[in-house]
Amino acid sequence: MTPLPTTVPGLVRTKVRAALRRPDRASRTTPLTPEEAEQRALLLRLMSLLLQYPDAELAAARRVIASTVEALPASPAAGHLAEFTAWFTGQDPDTLERHYVETFDLRRRSGLYLTYYLHGDTRRRGMALLTLAQRYRAAGWDTDGSELPDHLPVVLEFAALTGPGKGEAPLRQHRRGIELIHHALTDADSPYRHVLAALIELLPPATAADQRAVAELAAQGPPNEDVGLDPYGEGEFAPPGAFVPPEQAPPTLAPPSAAHPQEGRR
Numbered sequence: 001m002t003p004l005p006t007t008v009p010g011l012v013r014t015k016v017r018a019a020l021r022r023p024d025r026a027s028r029t030t031p032l033t034p035e036e037a038e039q040r041a042l043l044l045r046l047m048s049l050l051l052q053y054p055d056a057e058l059a060a061a062r063r064v065i066a067s068t069v070e071a072l073p074a075s076p077a078a079g080h081l082a083e084f085t086a087w088f089t090g091q092d093p094d095t096l097e098r099h100y101v102e103t104f105d106l107r108r109r110s111g112l113y114l115t116y117y118l119h120g121d122t123r124r125r126g127m128a129l130l131t132l133a134q135r136y137r138a139a140g141w142d143t144d145g146s147e148l149p150d151h152l153p154v155v156l157e158f159a160a161l162t163g164p165g166k167g168e169a170p171l172r173q174h175r176r177g178i179e180l181i182h183h184a185l186t187d188a189d190s191p192y193r194h195v196l197a198a199l200i201e202l203l204p205p206a207t208a209a210d211q212r213a214v215a216e217l218a219a220q221g222p223p224n225e226d227v228g229l230d231p232y233g234e235g236e237f238a239p240p241g242a243f244v245p246p247e248q249a250p251p252t253l254a255p256p257s258a259a260h261p262q263e264g265r266r
Helices: 010-021 034-050 056-060 062-070 076-088 093-105 114-119 123-138 152-162 169-173 175-187 193-202 208-220
Strands: none
Touching: 034 062, 034 076, 034 152, 034 193, 056 062, 056 093, 062 076, 076 193, 114 123, 114 175, 123 152, 123 169, 152 169, 169 175, 175 193, 175 208
């Protein structure tokens, strides 16, 4: 694989390369070759970076990240990322920051906190967050605590570091929420839809039950309970109590063909 250019700012370069240095425990039980596992980890790492708040450091690294995307082997996921970076590199930093806040912080339908889509504002969500944090610690990975453990860039980073088995399990378990975010971004004509489309390329195909559940979520929204978990801006869903969440689909190991595939605001 073409090495990352040395012009990438240090922090960003370290983040992108971290997935390639850490041993992939789960890949030993999958049919992926070492090269495929490396490329998959890099794709996930790039998605994690591109879904983070576009602060000054990330904005300064845009062209180098775009070059890294262009150097990826051809695949549907790489193609979607190239679509996004073409837009990402052409915007001024203020526009990027404004679009990110309007897209992810002010709209419930496209918020990046995955447990919200399954549990909504209920006590079950608190338990789901705790379970995720415990999963990270059990794998020997500690987040910096600047984001909740279900924030999609955090979940993507864990997947890149830990591998397509246990590492990607949270992504598979929350694929319905990921699908809903993608639908919302597509409806809003946001270029970030390409990053979610790239991620969906790496997940097992959606089942008919997944598709029905996503349609129901889009129409009625997650369950709601007044417990003070509402950091995501103005609601766009139906009134609380109108939705009964579907049973969560069981995790499915990624098929071999899938191999091709915040810090705080300033």
